[in-house]
Amino acid sequence: MSSVLGVSVGAGAVRVARPHAGNSAERGALRPNPVDAFDLQAIPVGERRTEELVADAIGAVLAADPRVSATAVAYRDEQTARAIRAELARRQFTNYELVPDVVAALEFLEYSGDLQGFGTVAIYDLGASGLSVTVVDTATRQVCFSERTSDISGDYLDSLIREQQIASGRIAHPPDASGLAALDALCRTAKEQLSENSAVALPSTEGLVLLSQENFEALIMLAVESSARMTRDVIQRSEQQVQAVAVIGGCAQIPLVARVLRRWLGVPVLVPANPGTVASRGAAIMARPVQPRPAPAPFAAAFENSSILPxxxxxxxxxxxxxxxxxxxxxxxxxxxxxxxxxxxxxxxxxxLGWGPQVLEHDSQSSDAATSSAAPTTTQSSASVPTSVAPTTDATNEQLAAPPQRQETTTTDAPPPAPGPNTFTIIPGLPPVVVPTLPPLFPAPAAVPAQPGISHR
Missing domain, CATH: 1.20.5 (Single alpha-helices involved in coiled-coils or other helix-helix interfaces)
Incomplete structure (x- = not known):
């Protein structure tokens, strides 16, 4: 028979809950007392990281019992959830799910029948590191409003007991940090025992911790009333008609807490048995085997692979x-x-590279070259030279410095003038480029009279 595992993460301890053999939480077949239907264990956090402790606890349970088929971890905030998810992924744990601790607590309270008949409730969770008050709709599991504070916490109540014991003179102030931590742990034990006893006396290396129920309640009265005031304010800001308040967490066992809340709020205050493990037991109820992800679809482009396509x-x-x-x-x-x-x-x-004129005017250049090669005589071609005067250097500079003449657009469609020998069109659609004529290096030879039978062009 398969089993499930529920884990809750707190600042002071990591709690583990497993249904007893023969009782399946996911099928709702628990004993009449839901507390007796689980094996519960609390692991103090101490100096270790919480996510590492969670992974160690899950790994130890899975190694000891291979029948565990599903795990659910209840977390308080998103930062804690990300850290746990990263640590479990690093250790290659896959068959688990993360659930908010408020939802896990609500699951157990409904499952045990404590919230039967209540539509909207406020969950008062007083733990080691602070107080969380959350207004929840039990039908839709929707969180209407939530607020958390560290002004009141289990650690703060422990410090009140420590200071009171040191002030009484029965306990010497510890000389170092380790002695102070040991004294705080002793005061925490006294606080837990006072939930069932009228007085406690616990010896230590620094003296005797002696405290009565009456003195303890007087010591923490202001802090508890402050938490009740905060709970009333949260309910008012939620704008919901809260019908009951459920008190959970490690400090929920203090009888004064429930009495003060009833007096301040005027609604039923419910305190389940073993309230510190409500979230872990609710996580065990919510644990379901994680469905394996389907294999990715084959890539249809690999036609030659007969194993992909039929x-x-x-x-x-x-x-x-x-x-x-x-x-x-x-x-x-x-x-x-x-x-x-x-x-x-x-x-x-x-x-x-400047090949544009040669490429674009390849035919005209080739024909000119053929004509000049046919009549290489210099005297004949230079006969008409005296009719034109070679430009001087100043004229050449003026021609170069002069801006290009723009062609005015007219309404007549007269054909454009033929380009001169020194005019080149590099890019079609743009004005042609005129290369100036340089003066000759040597003077022109004397004109030779034309002979009959020879034509000059």
């Missing part, structure tokens, strides 16, 4: 004409894209 589907997919045509078209488009990209790159490199 053989028939793979063959039909590879032999279908439509699939082959789509693949060939994709290849053709890819090749065309590569070719276009290569041409764009080559064109960009040519323009950046």
């Amino acid at each position: 053989p028939d589907a793979t063959t039909a997919l590879l032999t279908s004409t439509g699939a082959v045509e789509k693949i060939s078209r994709r290849r053709e488009i890819s090749m065309a894209g590569v070719a276009v990209g290569a041409l764009v790159v080559v064109s960009a490199i040519g323009v950046s």
Whole structure:
């Protein structure tokens, strides 16, 4: 028969709850007294980290009893939940779930029948590190309002007892921190025993801790009334009609707490048996085996892997004409894209290196070169040179310094003038670039009279 495990995390101790053999908490088959249906254990935190202690406790239980099929951990805040989740993941624990301690406590209180007939309740949780007051709707499990304070706590009540004992002269002040911690632990034990006894006397190395129930209540009365005032304020701010108050936590066993709350709030105050373990027992009731995550779907693109797709589907997919045509078209488009990209790159490199005029006017340059090679005579071609005067250096500078002439747009569609020999169009759509004519290095030769039978161009 499988079993479950419930764990609650507190500042002072980590508590573990397991249903007895033959009693399954998840099926609701507990004994008439729910306290007797669980094996309970409290592990003091001390100097260790809480998440490490939780992981150690779960690991020890799983190693001792392989029948444990589910684990639930009740946490107080999100920071504690993240730390526990990280530690359990580091130790490779998977079959667990995290639940808020308020929800776990409500689960047990409803399960035990303490909250039967109450729709909205306030949970008063007084533990070692502080007090939490939470207003909850029992039907929807929705938290209406919650507040926490560290002004009153179990540790604070212990310090009140310690200071009172030192002030009485029966206890010497401890000389170091370890002695002070030992005295606080002794005062905590006295506080717990006073919940059932009228007086306690506990010996120690520093003296005798002697305290009566009457003195203890007078010592903590102001702190308890302050907590009752806080509970009343939380209920008012929640704007809910609270029908009862459930007192849980390690300090809930102090009889004065329930009496003061009844007087201040005027509603029923419920104190379950062993209130410090309510969250751990509720976590055990909520523990369910974690369903394994489904395996990820196979990747359909791996057609050649017959283990991913069925053989028939793979063959039909590879032999279908439509699939082959789509693949060939994709290849053709890819090749065309590569070719276009290569041409764009080559064109960009040519323009950046100054090859644009030669490439764009390759035909005109080649024809001019052929004409000049056919008539290489210098005297004949220079016969018409005297008709034009070579520009001087000043004229050249003025031509270079002059801004380019803009072409005015007219309504007539006259054809543009033919470009000169020194005009080059580098980029279509932009104005052409005019290269100035440099003066000759040597003077022009004398003109030679034209001979008959020879034409000059």
